[in-house]
Amino acid sequence: MAEGSGGLNRFYVVLGALAVLLGATLFVLLRSGGGSTAAAAGPPHAVVDDGFRGYTLGEGHAPVEIVEYVDYECPICAQFATIQMPTIRQQLIETAKVRWRVRDYPLSIHQYSRYAAHATQCGGEQGKFWEMQDQLFYNHAWAQTGRNPGRLFHDLAKAAGLNVDQYDACMASGKYASRIEFSREEGDSLLVDGTPTFFLGGKKLVFRRLPTSDAHTPPPPPPPPPPAAKTAQPHERH
Amino acid sequence: MRHRQAIALLALVGLFVAVYLWLHAIGIGGAIKCGASGGCEVVQTSRWAVFLGQPVALYGVIGYVVILIVALAALRPVALVQRGWGVLLVGLATVGALFTAYLTYLELFVIHAICRWCFGSAMIITLIWIVSLAALRRPFAAPSPPPSSPP
Numbered sequence: 478m479a480e481g482s483g484g485l486n487r488f489y490v491v492l493g494a495l496a497v498l499l500g501a502t503l504f505v506l507l508r509s510g511g512g513s514t515a516a517a518a519g520p521p522h523a524v525v526d527d528g529f530r531g532y533t534l535g536e537g538h539a540p541v542e543i544v545e546y547v548d549y550e551c552p553i554c555a556q557f558a559t560i561q562m563p564t565i566r567q568q569l570i571e572t573a574k575v576r577w578r579v580r581d582y583p584l585s586i587h588q589y590s591r592y593a594a595h596a597t598q599c600g601g602e603q604g605k606f607w608e609m610q611d612q613l614f615y616n617h618a619w620a621q622t623g624r625n626p627g628r629l630f631h632d633l634a635k636a637a638g639l640n641v642d643q644y645d646a647c648m649a650s651g652k653y654a655s656r657i658e659f660s661r662e663e664g665d666s667l668l669v670d671g672t673p674t675f676f677l678g679g680k681k682l683v684f685r686r687l688p689t690s691d692a693h694t695p696p697p698p699p700p701p702p703p704p705a706a707k708t709a710q711p712h713e714r715h
Numbered sequence: 716m717r718h719r720q721a722i723a724l725l726a727l728v729g730l731f732v733a734v735y736l737w738l739h740a741i742g743i744g745g746a747i748k749c750g751a752s753g754g755c756e757v758v759q760t761s762r763w764a765v766f767l768g769q770p771v772a773l774y775g776v777i778g779y780v781v782i783l784i785v786a787l788a789a790l791r792p793v794a795l796v797q798r799g800w801g802v803l804l805v806g807l808a809t810v811g812a813l814f815t816a817y818l819t820y821l822e823l824f825v826i827h828a829i830c831r832w833c834f835g836s837a838m839i840i841t842l843i844w845i846v847s848l849a850a851l852r853r854p855f856a857a858p859s860p861p862p863s864s865p866p
Contacts, residue, residue, distance in 0.1 A: 485790065488720045495724060499731040506735060507743065621827045 524662060525655045532606040534566070535576035541677065543575055546582035546664045548672035549593030549613050550620040557673050558614040579610070581660040582672050589619075589626055594657045596630045599647035600639055608637040716795055718850030722804060722843050723786035726779050729839040733775030736832050740770035758830040763821045771818065775836055778811045782843060801851045808844040815840045 531544070547554050569575040583590035593613055600609025612633035613619075619626040627648075634644040647653075667676065675682040758764060764771055785807060789800035815837045822829050 484716070488723075488790075492723060492727060495727055499727065503731060503735055503738075507738060623827075 524658050526659055527656055529656050529659075531578045531580045531660065532601055533576055533578045534607060535570040536573040537576065539570075539573050539576040541575045542578055543682075544578045544580055544676040546580050546660075546669045546672055546674040546676075548582055548584045548587060548590045549597070549610075550587035550590040551584065551672045552617070552620065554673045555614045555617040555620070558610070559617075579606075580664060581657045582664040582669050582674070583657060583661055584672060587620075588623070591654065591657055592626070593630070595648060595651065595653050596634065596644075598653035598656065599644050600634065600637055602647055603639050603643060605637050605639055609634060609639065612637045716790065718846050718853070719786050719789045719795075719800075719804070721846050722808075722850075723783055723790065725839050725843045725846070726783040726786055729836055729843070730776065730779035730783060732832055732836045732839065733772050733779050736830075736836070737770055737772035737776050740764065740772050758822055758826055758833060763818075763826065774814070778807070778814075778840075782807050782811070798851075801847065804847040805844075805851055808840065808847045811840045812844040 533542075549555075565575070565577070570577055581594040583594055597606055597609045597613065600606050613630075616629075616633060619629050630648075631641060631645065635641050664674070668681070766774060782804070785800070785803055788794060789797075789804065794800050818833065819837050822833065
């Protein structure tokens with residue numbers, strides 16, 4: 478019996494020590510943001526600064542510029558583009574309050590991110606960057622299948638209104654790979670640690686949660702006029 | 716006794732994993748974005764990550780707390796000889812393992828992404844289930860008779 482209670486005491490010491498150890502680990506993990514580190518570079522590319530700094534949406538004289546680092550295979554980026562971005566576009570960009578700039582940050586964990594980024598650049602070459610981006614984000618199932626999306630992107634380019642022969646030639650040349658890698662390295666230098674990452678005036682914005690469409694409740698409609706006044710009106714006219 | 720001790724230790728580790736996932740789900744500890752952790756973002760932002768209005772991880776937290784409490788209660792000297800505690804642990808572990816199996820099915824065949832933390836939790840609850848079953852199969856020692864003085 479004494480041996481049993483001694484064994485139990487040892488067990489409680491081990492349990493307590495484990496609890497302290499796990500608690501400390503949890504604290505460290507939460508402080509470091511879950512161990513998300515800057516993505517490692519993918520296959521090396523020759524990096525040349527061609528002076529390109531991303532496509533922009535909105536007026537040049539808008540008082541605020543937001544830079545978004547994006548990865549086209551990232552589900553959160555797709556969620557942001559399809560759920561939050563339409564409202565931002567309507568309420569902030571089209572009203573000239575904000576100018577939006579997109580930079581590429583293909584994560585190494587995603588197989589076709591660079592390929593997709595290149596597709597948007599080939600769209601941009603024909604003046605249809607945003608149309609191509611919308612096609613990739615609104616038809617995002619390609620990012621879940623793991624299959625080569627080359628054929629699908631060709632169709633999406635067509636849907637975006639691109640000249641597909643020119644698009645195919647652009648994709649075959651890989652001429653924007655260097656530009657995309659330059660953007661990614663720029664993101665690294667700014668300590669981008671995932672996508673989407675936003676900068677406002679050079680300051681990194683941190684969102685703990687992206688609001689969902691359900692979470693976005695529109696402002697309540699103005700209260701209807703009191704019933705008394707409503708019914709009184711016809712009488713007043715008489 | 717060793718089995719119940721193992722279950723308590725495993726439940727503590729499982730609790731740590733579930734608390735971490737739950738804190739992430741409610742927005743504490745790191746921004747929600749795609750990063751080096753791969754599939755966790757996909758899983759945590761999928762529509763299956765919420766069950767009855769609460770993050771799935773919260774049910775993990777509750778489950779592991781209950782298993783931990785029951786395992787500690789079953790380690791009291793008076794409970795060590797009672798088979799009912801072992802049955803209760805098997806029941807709890809079975810419910811947890813079935814729920815986890817459903818979530819893992821969703822990850823593999825519906826969401827097509829695996830979150831390594833969720834996978835870790837699945838391993839832990841499976842181990843708890845195996846250990847609790849093994850404990851039940853062992854014959855329970857009869858309560859030791861009270862010491863009697865020689866006539």
